[in-house]
Amino acid sequence: MRAVVCRRYGPPQGLLIEELPVPRPGAGELLVDVRTAAVNFPDVLLVANAYQVPAPLPFVPGSELAGQILAVGEGVSEFAPGDRVFGTVPTGAFAERVIVPAGQLTRIPEGVGFAEAAAFGVTYRTAHHALRSVAEVRSGDWVAVLGAAGGVGLAALDLARQLGARVVAAASGPEKLALCRARGATHVIDYTTEDLRLRLRELTDGGAHVVIDPVGGPASEQALRSTRRGGTFVTLGFASGAIPAIPLNLVLLKGVTVKGMELRTFGEQFRELERRDRDELLGLLAAGAVRPHIGARFPLEESAAALALVADRRALGKVVIDVGR
Secondary structure: OEEEEEOOOOOHHHOEEEEOOOOOOOOOEEEEEEEEEEEOHHHHHHHOOOOOOOOOOOEOOOOEEEEEEEEEOOOOOOOOOOOEEEEEOOOOOOEOEEEEEHHHEEEOOOOOOHHHHHHHHHHHHHHHHHHHHHOOOOOOOEEEEEOOOEHHHHHHHHHHHHOOOEEEEEEOOHHHHHHHHHOOOOEEEEOOOOOHHHHHHHHOOOOEEEEEEOOOOHHHHHHHHOEEEEEEEEEOOOOOOOOOOOOHHHHHHHOOEEEEOOHHHHHHHOHHHHHHHHHHHHHHHHHOOOOOOEEEEEEHHHHHHHHHHHHOOOOOEEEEEEOOO
């Protein structure tokens, strides 16, 4: 089988396409014929050896996939060969075949394609947990989303609207702002040409109730300063590459609650909330109420270019890799 292999840490351009043996599923595992894989920012960090949980060399990058079950390991009764599924793995998704524990897979609803399913799970689960369970967004709230044209940002925009919130989408450049408008943002802000702190206060009549920040960098402090008294600021990552230093006097004076949410450990901490959120989210996908925006598609041979697009923050929505021949 063909696979993308990382044999040395560094930029995506160092990745190789190799022929590897087809793995066999063990007890509780499934062998999946990968049709589409989605690129996430942690994939870039793992290749660069900059993620908080390193991947030992050599490894196959990729954490998010959709495909069809080829073989079922001992003890698995809930799936059968031929089932269309999507799910996540720590690494290994950028390959024609991958072994996945049964508990990490979900059936793809009718009417949803492999690319949409692959692009859905990580970003929409992250955004939904952040909005629904961490920030507890209510109908009528003003929600500010930073990096709103990226994968997590667009998912947060979509889901905040499903919760009845009004969304201010902050992004860079006219193309990204146009996409945010098309997805239903109430207002948009270009934080490369506008004063984010001032514009957020103006547009929300005094400040956002909730800020969703998957970007970090200088925009974080500006958004925190424009969060209204008693509001909630949720940090989800640092796609800008810069971890901001927040003056704690802002938290003290404004009574703002600052929270962090990391998808890998959320379910371990809040099992009941995770189960509720997952059921709600799958219902929205099955009903067609939300669909990920796929901004770019690449063949497996161009996986390095797909990761570079995400690394350079040029992606609109999700970037996917068509793995199947």
